[in-house]
Amino acid sequence: MTHAEAGPFPWRVPPPPPDPPSPRVLAHGRPAGIVTRGAANLVDIVLVVLAVGLGYAGWVGLRFLLAPTSFRPTAPTYGWVLAAFALGLFVYWATAWAGPGRSKGAQLLGLRVTDRRGARLSPWRAAVRAALCVVFLPGLLWVLISRRNRSVQDVLLRTSVVYD
Amino acid sequence: MGWTARSVTTVLGHAVGGAVGGTLAATGAAVSLSAGIARDLAQSARSAARVTLPRPAPPPALGRGLHAATADVRDAGRRHLGPLVDAALSRVIAAVLARIDVAALIEEYVDVDRIARLLDVDAVAARLDVGRVVDRVDVDAIAAGLDLDTLVDRVDVRRVTDRVDLGAVVDRLDLDAIVARVDLDAVIDRLDLDAIVARVDLDRAAARLDVDPIIARAGIVELARYVIDEIDLAALIRTSTAAVSDEMVSSVRAQGVDADRAVERIVDRLLLRRTGRHEGAPGGRG
Numbered sequence: 327m328t329h330a331e332a333g334p335f336p337w338r339v340p341p342p343p344p345d346p347p348s349p350r351v352l353a354h355g356r357p358a359g360i361v362t363r364g365a366a367n368l369v370d371i372v373l374v375v376l377a378v379g380l381g382y383a384g385w386v387g388l389r390f391l392l393a394p395t396s397f398r399p400t401a402p403t404y405g406w407v408l409a410a411f412a413l414g415l416f417v418y419w420a421t422a423w424a425g426p427g428r429s430k431g432a433q434l435l436g437l438r439v440t441d442r443r444g445a446r447l448s449p450w451r452a453a454v455r456a457a458l459c460v461v462f463l464p465g466l467l468w469v470l471i472s473r474r475n476r477s478v479q480d481v482l483l484r485t486s487v488v489y490d
Numbered sequence: 491m492g493w494t495a496r497s498v499t500t501v502l503g504h505a506v507g508g509a510v511g512g513t514l515a516a517t518g519a520a521v522s523l524s525a526g527i528a529r530d531l532a533q534s535a536r537s538a539a540r541v542t543l544p545r546p547a548p549p550p551a552l553g554r555g556l557h558a559a560t561a562d563v564r565d566a567g568r569r570h571l572g573p574l575v576d577a578a579l580s581r582v583i584a585a586v587l588a589r590i591d592v593a594a595l596i597e598e599y600v601d602v603d604r605i606a607r608l609l610d611v612d613a614v615a616a617r618l619d620v621g622r623v624v625d626r627v628d629v630d631a632i633a634a635g636l637d638l639d640t641l642v643d644r645v646d647v648r649r650v651t652d653r654v655d656l657g658a659v660v661d662r663l664d665l666d667a668i669v670a671r672v673d674l675d676a677v678i679d680r681l682d683l684d685a686i687v688a689r690v691d692l693d694r695a696a697a698r699l700d701v702d703p704i705i706a707r708a709g710i711v712e713l714a715r716y717v718i719d720e721i722d723l724a725a726l727i728r729t730s731t732a733a734v735s736d737e738m739v740s741s742v743r744a745q746g747v748d749a750d751r752a753v754e755r756i757v758d759r760l761l762l763r764r765t766g767r768h769e770g771a772p773g774g775r776g
Contacts, residue, residue, distance in 0.1 A: 337716025348744050359750020436743035470757045473767050
């Protein structure tokens with residue numbers, strides 16, 4: 327019965343059936359694919375780059391405030407930049423996976439890092455996984471091959487990334 | 491005619507003194523009058539006979555003849571003067587009655603109340619044929635001559651209504667038929683509903699209302715759902731920044747899942763896999 331058929335009391339029309347659940351809801355708890363995991367990592371990397379850049383800008387500004395007369399802008403070497411980026415990414419991933427279980431990129435894409443039982447990672451496992459991911463980021467591509475969507479780091483540390 | 495006037499006066503005096511009704515008294519007086527006249531006439535005849543036939547010592551035979559002649563004269567006077575007196579009597583009575591105020595005489599000498607007390611009114615009424623009396627009454631003429639306004643003004647309507655058993659009257663009324671004949675639309679048109687409603691204490695009436703059944707029947711939940719659907723409250727909420735960001739995130743996540751599936755299918759086809767993913771044993775190596 328539509329509203330037009332309901333006459334003067336259209337609110338007596340029974341509510342329409344709820345929408346069917348989205349694929350996103352149906353995929354809850356299943357291993358995530360390469361696209362979402364890669365996008366999450368990309369978001370995390372961008373965030374870390376921004377954070378490192380802001381950190382460096384803050385450091386430079388602090389130096390200027392402390393000694394404005396002797397301040398000379400210097401460009402950091404590539405090694406320092408890479409090291410700072412790697413360190414920042416390691417710290418960020420380790421704390422995120424050991425804490426809430428997901429970084430901001432994973433949160434945006436709706437992912438969560440767990441162990442094989444679905445529990446949160448222990449701090450050491452999170453730190454090792456973060457280190458492995460920073461050192462060997464292409465290990466993520468193993469997700470394409472793995473039947474259970476596991477990266478190299480997941481295979482080594484018996485972890486999993488699932489849809490949250 | 492002086493003897494006649496005296497006789498009439500005497501007779502009337504006797505008649506009135508006898509306490510008889512007006513007409514009966516007059517009739518009695520007339521009868522007495524005729525008797526008196528006849529007696530006087532006979533006496534005159536005897537006097538005339540004595541005058542015309544003196545009897546100075548008549549012989550016995552002559553005496554018998556005179557006696558017979560006298561008897562003949564008396565008999566002739568009785569036979570011939572009677573009709574004459576009767577003829578004159580009616581005129582005399584009419585003349586007498588015309589000169590007398592009979593009503594005044596009755597009023598003065600007749601005790602009508604006493605006579606009325608002697609009357610057996612019940613017997614008279616029992617002998618009355620009321621139907622015939624009523625038939626002879628011209629009710630229409632009486633009704634036409636009545637001043638109903640004056641009569642109605644003199645009627646104590648309250649006493650009348652107090653004596654009326656309105657319950658019995660109402661029980662005998664067919665109110666359905668009466669109501670069916672009433673033009674209610676016309677009645678309503680003549681009513682000043684605004685004035686009536688203005689006199690109603692709506693607050694008091696509303697205070698006595700049991701609102702719960704009304705709410706139960708109104709379907710508040712359905713109404714609220716309908717209103718929310720009509721104003722598209724979900725869309726309103728989605729217009730807020732947070733809702734938009736949530737929708738974007740949900741969209742990104744859903745699209746990410748779809749992209750994962752698509753890539754997985756492509757790779758599986760390239761790897762010639764016949765079974766899908768996620769079917770390995772838990773904990774097995776990927």
